[in-house]
Amino acid sequence: MATVTYDHVTKEFGDTKAVNDLALDIQDGEFMVLVGPSGCGKTTALRMLAGLEKVSDGRILIGDRVVNNVAPQHRDIAMVFQSYALYPHMTVFDNLAFGLRNQKIPKKDIDQRVRRAVDILDLGPLVKRKPKQLSGGQRQRVALGRAIVREPAAFLMDEPLSNLDAKLRVQTRAEILKLQNTLGTTTIYVTHDQVEAMTMGHRIAVMSLGVLQQVGSPEDVYTDPVNVFVAGFIGSPAMNLVPAPLLDGAGGQDRIAGFRPEHIDLGNGRADAIAFTARVEVVEYLGDEQLVHMTRKDTPLQAKLPVEEKLGLGQEAEFSVPRDKLLLFDAQTQQRVRA
């Protein structure tokens, strides 16, 4: 186990800066999620840590060691690829043992370490099978196993759940979390799925256009976003981000008002709330609650309301947002403005 440090790391591809001055400290044993939309530089950041991409500027440290010029196999890390990258012509056992054999570890120790990973991931009946004889979930577990047997200082995971169906994804998400808790290995996990990020990470690092936007616990990032991008990216359904003058008394032309759909109440609400009327366009029934799509002066808004609140389509209704749940951003810089 080890800490991982990105010390003002930049990666350029020609004139494009895929990662721009990334400064990030990951604690020993921490589960850090790099999250952002496609092309935000999260995978490049991970690949630089793995040694699969060269660093253009800055330093990467694993523990106290600068690894910029260290070969991937000597960085003491293990990576789980999005495609799993299992060797198709090898059995599960050989896939798990390949890296250890290359390290010239005694056969007895290899057997022992592979058996341990097999036990942890419940791969017992599959060891003699080849990857094409496994389901997606089983392949995913073998890929995790290949990382575990290395007993590395850090696990790097590049969207490892994106090829699984929704149900299996939730299940595997829990398995990875359990595994990380058991082994306590520092984990850097890349995903574009903010739900995955929120549910898995001790901390989340939100990236956009190669720039780190915010780092913090899931709760911090959700409740206290530093800019419009983070506010809009984290949370599903997304935060309502509208020109402040749309809500009476929220702010001037130079402000953007942000408020989460679950913070909207039907009716006038509390005394310290901002009330507004909006026209109900669509109501999505979600079982335990309903998602109401509405418009106010042609600006779309979303509200999450209890299912008991009955709303008709086309109805002009009164809603409110508590003032303490309203976030303001500078319309020009897009940065958060605190009172």
Place this chain on the structure above:
Amino acid sequence: MSTEDLPPIPPLAAAEELAREGEAAKGGPATTTGIPGRERAERIRSVIAYTVMFLVAALFAIPFLWSVSTSFRTLADTLGGFSLLPRHWTTSGYHEAFHTFNFGRYTLNSAIIAGAITVSNLFLASLGGYAFARLKFPGREVLFMLVLGTLMIPDQLRLVPIYLMLVNWIPSWVGHLGFHNASFVNRNGVILIQLVSASSLFLMRQYFLTIPRDLEEAAKLDGASYFKTYRKVMLPLAGPALAAVGILTFQGSWNGLFWPAILLQDRSQFTIPIGIANFRFAYTTLWPPLMAASVLAILPILALFIVFQRYFVAGVAAAGVKG
């Protein structure tokens, strides 16, 4: 099975099927086979396609069948005008090919040369193909273009320089191995100049490009060197390309006449194509033994192709998919 035999389609499934066929909006019938115009057009297309394919197949098959038939004729029978089947069946052509013309020796020589060239092509083309596909080094693209460029130079143009190199330079380099000018320009020369071909290299490179890069990166993280990645990960996955290179190279060198005819000066090292050419004389051609030798010469290639056919097609197809 006719449409009447099919179980009734539930309304929803039927609607989906219609939507897939793009017929839903037209309100047309439930299946495409029920459209008379389209059915007729498809039938005409099939007839034309099969006719063309049959004619092309006949174009290739008739000369081959005619050679098989000639190999079972007497010499007199071959001079009596065209007939598809022999008037008098005989195996004397085969007997003559084996005993008078030392066909066995020629076969062995061909096998040695074709085998050596095939093995070296498989090894060198896969190594080179891997390097061109995946290793980053300065001048890689220029070098690859140069390699491909050699495909455009006809062998006849290279003949004199290569012959002079084989006679003058190489024996002096490897003279201590006991080669003298004449002895080197024989089987060794034929093998040496065909150790690896640009087309084999191209085929292997194209196939390696189709193998996901993640596998190599996983191997790199697993501590495998470049050569180990090639040997343990890439090569086992390149089976179809190796089969294609193997068959094409073996076939090319087995049937090759040009270089053996130029370089093989020792009669005991003659290959089958040269042996077959020896059935022709100034005033006559011994067609039955010539055809018998040709038919026998095809058999190893045929066997190779039948065994590796599946991989061969996959290899050539995959190499053509990604450039």
